[in-house]
Amino acid sequence: MSRAETSRRGSRPGRAGIRDVAAAAGVSITTVSDALNGKGRLPDATRRHVREVADRLGYRPSAAARTLRTGKSGLIGLTVTTYGDEPFTFTEFAYFAEMARAATSAALARGYALVILPATSRHDVWSNVALDGTVVIDPSDQDPVVSELVRQGLPVVSDGRPAGSLPVTAWVDNDHEAAVLGILDHLADAGARRIGLLTGTTTDTYTHLSTTAYLRWCERVGQDPVYEAYPAHDPCAGAVAADRLLARPDRPDAVYGLFDPNGTDLLAAARRYGLRVPDDLLLVCCSESTVYANTEPPITTLSLKPRRIGTAVVQLLIDAIEGVESDHPVEQVIPTELIVRTSSQRRSPRTTVSPPRSPGQA
Amino acid sequence: MSRAETSRRGSRPGRAGIRDVAAAAGVSITTVSDALNGKGRLPDATRRHVREVADRLGYRPSAAARTLRTGKSGLIGLTVTTYGDEPFTFTEFAYFAEMARAATSAALARGYALVILPATSRHDVWSNVALDGTVVIDPSDQDPVVSELVRQGLPVVSDGRPAGSLPVTAWVDNDHEAAVLGILDHLADAGARRIGLLTGTTTDTYTHLSTTAYLRWCERVGQDPVYEAYPAHDPCAGAVAADRLLARPDRPDAVYGLFDPNGTDLLAAARRYGLRVPDDLLLVCCSESTVYANTEPPITTLSLKPRRIGTAVVQLLIDAIEGVESDHPVEQVIPTELIVRTSSQRRSPRTTVSPPRSPGQA
DNA sequence: CGTGGGTGTCGTGGGCCCATCATAGGAATG
DNA sequence: CATTCCTATGATGGGCCCACGACACCCACG
Numbered sequence: 158m159s160r161a162e163t164s165r166r167g168s169r170p171g172r173a174g175i176r177d178v179a180a181a182a183g184v185s186i187t188t189v190s191d192a193l194n195g196k197g198r199l200p201d202a203t204r205r206h207v208r209e210v211a212d213r214l215g216y217r218p219s220a221a222a223r224t225l226r227t228g229k230s231g232l233i234g235l236t237v238t239t240y241g242d243e244p245f246t247f248t249e250f251a252y253f254a255e256m257a258r259a260a261t262s263a264a265l266a267r268g269y270a271l272v273i274l275p276a277t278s279r280h281d282v283w284s285n286v287a288l289d290g291t292v293v294i295d296p297s298d299q300d301p302v303v304s305e306l307v308r309q310g311l312p313v314v315s316d317g318r319p320a321g322s323l324p325v326t327a328w329v330d331n332d333h334e335a336a337v338l339g340i341l342d343h344l345a346d347a348g349a350r351r352i353g354l355l356t357g358t359t360t361d362t363y364t365h366l367s368t369t370a371y372l373r374w375c376e377r378v379g380q381d382p383v384y385e386a387y388p389a390h391d392p393c394a395g396a397v398a399a400d401r402l403l404a405r406p407d408r409p410d411a412v413y414g415l416f417d418p419n420g421t422d423l424l425a426a427a428r429r430y431g432l433r434v435p436d437d438l439l440l441v442c443c444s445e446s447t448v449y450a451n452t453e454p455p456i457t458t459l460s461l462k463p464r465r466i467g468t469a470v471v472q473l474l475i476d477a478i479e480g481v482e483s484d485h486p487v488e489q490v491i492p493t494e495l496i497v498r499t500s501s502q503r504r505s506p507r508t509t510v511s512p513p514r515s516p517g518q519a
Numbered sequence: 520m521s522r523a524e525t526s527r528r529g530s531r532p533g534r535a536g537i538r539d540v541a542a543a544a545g546v547s548i549t550t551v552s553d554a555l556n557g558k559g560r561l562p563d564a565t566r567r568h569v570r571e572v573a574d575r576l577g578y579r580p581s582a583a584a585r586t587l588r589t590g591k592s593g594l595i596g597l598t599v600t601t602y603g604d605e606p607f608t609f610t611e612f613a614y615f616a617e618m619a620r621a622a623t624s625a626a627l628a629r630g631y632a633l634v635i636l637p638a639t640s641r642h643d644v645w646s647n648v649a650l651d652g653t654v655v656i657d658p659s660d661q662d663p664v665v666s667e668l669v670r671q672g673l674p675v676v677s678d679g680r681p682a683g684s685l686p687v688t689a690w691v692d693n694d695h696e697a698a699v700l701g702i703l704d705h706l707a708d709a710g711a712r713r714i715g716l717l718t719g720t721t722t723d724t725y726t727h728l729s730t731t732a733y734l735r736w737c738e739r740v741g742q743d744p745v746y747e748a749y750p751a752h753d754p755c756a757g758a759v760a761a762d763r764l765l766a767r768p769d770r771p772d773a774v775y776g777l778f779d780p781n782g783t784d785l786l787a788a789a790r791r792y793g794l795r796v797p798d799d800l801l802l803v804c805c806s807e808s809t810v811y812a813n814t815e816p817p818i819t820t821l822s823l824k825p826r827r828i829g830t831a832v833v834q835l836l837i838d839a840i841e842g843v844e845s846d847h848p849v850e851q852v853i854p855t856e857l858i859v860r861t862s863s864q865r866r867s868p869r870t871t872v873s874p875p876r877s878p879g880q881a
Numbered sequence: 882c883g884t885g886g887g888t889g890t891c892g893t894g895g896g897c898c899c900a901t902c903a904t905a906g907g908a909a910t911g
Numbered sequence: 912c913a914t915t916c917c918t919a920t921g922a923t924g925g926g927c928c929c930a931c932g933a934c935a936c937c938c939a940c941g
Binding site for chain 3: 912913914915916917918919920921922923924925926927928929930931932933934935936937938939940941
Binding site for chain 1: 893894897900
């Protein structure tokens with residue numbers, strides 16, 4: 158024992174180990190471990206005493222040793238898709254930030270921390286961190302990262318319905334088709350005759366499902382599709398695409414934009430063409446940003462509820478990690494929320510749909 | 520050895536350990552370790568063979584064991600301040616997202632991953648993860664997290680000049696005072712007579728330095744300060760404060776807003792009071808968001824260059840971790856960038872400052 | 882009244898997780 | 912026999928946990 162003491166002193170003068178605490182408290186290593194972890198059956202006096210000594214010595218258990226022994230690291234990977242060199246795209250900023258924030262909080266509340274891992278990370282980096290499980294955002298079909306993780310026996314929960322036969326443990330997503338159909342109906346109700354779509358060229362599930370839903374809706378109501386697609390990760394391309402859409406001979410009288418910056422892009426394009434919103438052009442875009450509450454005019458947005466998604470994803474993952482029989486279903490659909498503002502209300506609000514009021518009221 | 524083999528088989532059927540690789544390749548454990556890590560002096564044939572076998576078995580070295588042995592985890596903490604329950608504030612979304620993105624990329628390029636750790640994390644969470652060092656965003660004076668980390672001998676680099684005598688290893692910041700003075704001069708040059716400030720009630724360094732710089736500038740040019748402060752973490756309070764500022768009897772004819780959403784808030788308030796921008800009111804705000812390029816009118820913004828900051832912070836931290844004699848100084852000041860748009864140009868651009876052109880040109 | 886067995890409470894020893902590294906050892910060659 | 916090379920052995924890092932051991936106490940039986 159004294160040998161251990163000595164060798165430890167030599168190795169790391171700054172940090173105290175469990176051995177040092179045991180020696181200082183006059184008990185065994187096991188007793189220290191049990192006292193600090195609330196395990197075993199020890200008299201409260203011993204427990205208190207050990208805790209006191211540990212505090213005095215500034216003892217912090219080595220995370221590495223604990224992880225090695227228990228097989229649990231308390232770390233959850235947050236894998237974000239990458240376009241080009243940078244992790245997560247510009248268009249997803251607000252969504253991603255909100256989602257990550259909620260996920261961080263939820264994980265923290267259950268004693269876990271999040272590790273950011275871009276999908277294009279070098280193998281050696283993310284196989285070099287001990288994860289208990291991983292959250293994957295919008296995994297592509299046959300995502301090599303996911304299959305590798307699953308092969309290692311780690312639970313994987315995805316934000317976004319997994320494409321193809323990706324073997325994720327669970328997933329959470331919005332009902333994107335229903336959301337698009339709801340918006341199109343909303344615009345049609347507001348008087349839109351020809352609804353256009355600003356969409357992306359990428360092949361992710363969100364873009365694909367939304368575009369398909371649009372095309373099917375068009376077919377159902379007998380409208381020719383009017384849409385422009387652009388690479389969503391390029392912040393400049395959006396403005397150009399918005400311009401193209403409004404410059405078409407079959408110019409739409411309402412537009413839904415799938416990505417966050419589309420609102421301002423479309424608004425700017427409309428101004429260039431002298432179109433008044435909402436009189437000449439109805440506008441809706443998918444965004445989590447609150448700037449659209451204060452634009453001129455305020456723009457109707459679709460919120461994907463990233464906070465609920467982030468929370469749900471983490472809960473599912475931790476349930477899987479801890480082997481909790483999921484009281485949650487393994488496939489969760491989070492409802493979207495349409496925040497109706499001026500840009501999508503041609504008729505002055507409530508005038509025609511509400512019951513008549515007394516003339517005195519504004 | 521056969522006993523070890525057996526016990527391993529029983530323990531974790533899915534994952535192969537270094538023992539299994541050694542057995543399968545018919546060499547010793549050391550040889551496997553050396554072959555995979557490029558150490559020692561081994562014949563290339565052996566090296567290749569070992570690698571091949573390791574690949575075939577899907578061997579991944581245990582991160583926990585390696586961390587325990589080497590004392591390095593390859594993990595960097597990213598500590599974010601919290602307001603209320605949620606990590607990082609709404610007003611810092613774009614800044615934080617950009618900064619975190621750059622930091623993630625920079626860390627990755629050097630083989631490190633980032634762990635998100637809200638400052639209010641329970642002790643047991645962030646002492647439960649093995650960190651090699653930590654990035655702290657805007658640490659408050661006497662931040663307990665920082666002192667604890669430093670006490671453990673871990674390098675800490677802060678984004679934002681540390682308040683008080685916080686013992687950080689290094690820091691990176693903008694020259695906020697110079698930035699504010701530059702903006703005020705810019706507005707004065709554009710014809711502003713009375714410049715107002717939209718600031719925060721929080722005590723962080725950014726808010727403090729900026730406000731002080733404003734007050735000093737006012738004193739120097741002999742203008743009465745006109746400012747409103749609000750709790751920056753409350754997204755609704757900003758709109759109210761903007762309104763208050765423009766409702767004052769000594770209404771300013773130019774305003775600088777310290778926080779991201781102030782641009783739209785001020786624009787909306789200006790419209791309510793029938794003020795034209797930039798004719799009746801000049802506007803600048805500090806923001807990383809590109810929406811201000813497409814507002815009506817486009818708004819001049821100050822960029823704090825979060826990507827450069829995120830990169831610099833991580834480089835400094837990893838230099839410290841790896842004991843590299845910093846070729847970078849330990850205190851870095853990143854220049855800000857004023858992106859001048861219509862909202863701060865009262866006189867039509869270039870007309871009066873450029874040499875006269877021939878009448879035919881637009 | 883004395884002692885052996887039963888029952889509990891507290892606490893300890895040593896092995897284990899897995900990879901790394903220093904050093905000792907062995908084989909081949911000059 | 913000496914010198915290169917390469918490989919094997921064993922210690923190490925630090926905390927957790929299984930399986931016991933030590934000790935006290937109580938009851939019953941001789």
